[in-house]
Amino acid sequence: MKVVIIGATGNLGSAATRELTAAGDEVVGIARRRPDVPQDADASVRWHAADVSTDALEPLLEGADAVVHLAWKFQPTRHQDITWxxxxxxxxxxxxxxxxxxxxxxxxxxxxxxxxPVDHDRPVDESWLTDGTSEATYCREKAYNERVLDAFELANPGTRVVRLRPAFVFQRSAAREQRRIFAGPLVPAMLFERSRIPVLPIPRGLRMQAVHAADVGRAIVAAVHRPVSGPFNLAGDGVLRRPEFGELFGARTVEVPPIVVRRALGAAWRAHVARVPGSLFEALMHVPVLSSDRARAELGWEPRHTGMDALEALLSGVTEHGGSTMPPLHR
Structure with a gap:
């Protein structure tokens, strides 16, 4: 199959590119910055540089059996017109x-x-409402795109549409990029070294799921090849709470009130010290626990990495200078 991946060089895109080429598909990669790789006839991926907000996309999609849309811009969070x-x-x-x-x-x-948002730990399926977990720009834009996909499905009943809703996605090669996005380039990687964190503050009630990018890539392959449609939750096994964070960091944990973290992050944001607003922390505290039962049943998907594995990949990638040849993932 000919598959066009839009946003093929980022965290999700790089994983999807690896998995689809391994599955034998003809892959066309589209990104704002084309990677510096050979463009000969034997290349496993044909690359094109294009900006989804301005460039003509129709010629790039001609003859495609499927388009996988993964392009996303998280920063600059202070300039919502740019991310929009x-x-x-x-x-x-x-x-x-x-x-x-x-x-x-x-x-x-x-x-x-x-x-x-939810205020419970019961796993939710894909029928849960999609109005965004908080007022954070990231959440609003994800919720808006759900409405865009709804309208597209109504207007194009002959097109098979699959939307994947993963938990927090990590992999070693994207760790440096994610540190730049969330912590900023001025925060040294040594601060993430677990030997330097004897005590780890954990907001009361924090729990999260994670999924390895490679597992999301395999779900994308299944979504392309199987006759399925609609939304699918994706999460690695296990829910990470205070004991799991303490084990992962090898540190003693101390519970802190969430409002303290929210206010501190908000103050740092207003002072232009933090790169993410307090509303994003609010989203983290109220995202639902995902049930991936539908993905298991209809995509034949089983995560090969636990949520702990995925977060471990992020931490090791930050401290050990993980990266790749993809422009957004450069060290």
Whole structure:
């Protein structure tokens, strides 16, 4: 199959590219910055540079059996007009181009953050409302794209649409990029070394799930090849809480009130010290626990990595200078 991956060089995109080429698909990779790799006839991926918010996409999608839309811009969080152009306008332009050239299958990345907030730990399935977990820009834009996909499905009943809603996605090669996105380039990697963290503050009630990017990549392969449609939750086994964080960091944990963390992060954000606002921490505290039963049943998907494995990959990648040749993932 000919599969076009939009946003093929990022955290999700690099994993999807690896898994789809390993599955024998003909892959076309689209990104704002094309990687410096050979473009000969024997290359496993044909690369094109394009910006989803401005460039013509129809010629790049001609003849595709499926388009996998993974492009996303998290920063600059202080300039919402910039992220909106890529994340919201760009998604609509990708879907319009797919409809124009008649791509039969669209696979799009959503997120656990698209879900409405919860105040319980009961696993939720894909029927949970998707109004965004908090007022954070990331959550709002993910929820908006859910509505865009709803409208696209109604207008194009002949197109098979799959939306994947993963938990927090980590892999070693994307760790440095994620440190830059969330912590900023001025925060030294040594601060993430577990030997330097004797005591770890944990907000009261914090629990989260994680999934390895490679496992999401395998779900994308299944979504491309299997005759399925609709949303699918993806999470590695295990829910990470205070004991798991203490084990992972090898540190004694201390519980702190969430409001203290929210206010501190908000103050740091207003002072231009933090790169993410307090509203994103609010989302972290209220995302639902995901049930991945539908992915197991219909995609034949089983995560090969636990949530702890995924977070371990992030931490080791930060401290051991993980990265890859993909432009966003450069060390």
């Amino acid at each position: 152009e890529t994340n919201a306008v760009g998604t609509r332009r990708v879907l319009d181009a797919a409809a124009t050239v008649g791509v039969p299958t669209v696979v799009a990345a959503s997120s656990v953050a698209a879900y409405s």
